[in-house]
Amino acid sequence: MLNGVIGELLPAALAVALSPVPVVAVVSVLGGRGARTSGLAFACGWIAGLLAIGVAVELLVDSFSDPGEDDPGLIWWKVAIGILFLVLAAKQWTKRPESGEQPREPGWMATLDGAGPVRAVALGAMLSAANPKNLALTVTAGASIAEAGLDATGTALSLAVFAAVGSITVAGPVLFHLVAGERAARPLAGVKRFMADNDAVIKTVVLLLLGAMLLGDGLAGL
Template sequence: MGFRGALGDLLPPAVGVALSPVPIIAVVVMLMAPAARTAPVFALGWLFGLLAATAIIVIVADPAGADTDSGTTWTAVVKISLGVLFLLMAAKQWRSRPRDGAEPQMPGWMAAVDRMAPAKAFGLGALLSGLNPKNLALAVAAALAIAQAGLTTGGGIAAVLIFVILGSLTVAGPVLAALLFRDRVRPSLLAAKDWLIANNATVMFVVLLILGTVMLGKGIARL
């Protein structure tokens, strides 16, 4: 498949990781705190967690023959399973969406995220990126794409880094923008946070529905 083919297959899971409303909301809340010291640490934790999860899965998947003809069937089964999983998660998001007039529910830890110690912020970022079920499944999809491409060691490392960078743009991007243009981007970040809080379930439903359809189609095509 080659490096270009791998990059094409990496884009959907990378976008799926990037479109994670709760971490984006969390990092914006951290940035709006007077000191805003925890936001960069949270972003670093996010990068570390996603990198570690993807690298481990690539190491496991590569020796398993994902880039050979014999690996076609099992990789197809994994992709179909991931597609079904995403569709089930989409259905759950749709059922749990706030009804008309109801206030969207955020995780309990969000209330104290702007006062979180740096070490906890790093751990939270790593947990949300590397151990979140959606992101973990997407890391599996990315790792399979990299393993199937039959890349060199250097090419594999580059592909993993590209996936991690793309998947981290919506978390690390606001931090970088706030550090460079704090007063200018503040209104936009606040507006984005409010919109994501109000539309979290809908955004996740659409993202998971698209990912499920794409993964299911790719899996069926490989059978």
């Protein structure tokens, strides 16, 4: 059963990981002063945000549902979120920059290269837990874990796998910078530029695929 639950969580975790904004943000933090400390703080904040939401939802759902049985609330949640993601995918596609047009970077992003550890950890937690897409995915993951009726070890492992996979694109650059030092600057800058330039396309594809998956899972459970 544990393998099945983890397999069910992987698409949502990968969708969390494939978020251009936190990748651009963490690379910006790594390009500033105190990069190692602030980079680690950002990654820790990101992971803590995912785990906090996942644990809270798992405990809440577990207290109001029968483990091992399909929860109608979760089924309708998947249908609603699936439809919402499909709508957001269409909206994101219409907002993509025209050919040759440079995407506009949020004003707060320009200040990240000077972020200290406290601000970095807060930004990491905010981008993981307060981002609407990530929040919806983490809530779905936590509810699915609770519905599976796993023991404490299985629940902890499932949440850990979800957080680990969802953090690959944030923790990866930090670890690369720790190992490679200044040599990491150029490739990380390339990753940042690619993610920023293709932000709309990446978001559209992720939302489209995930919306179709959640809607299909929800409809199959009705």
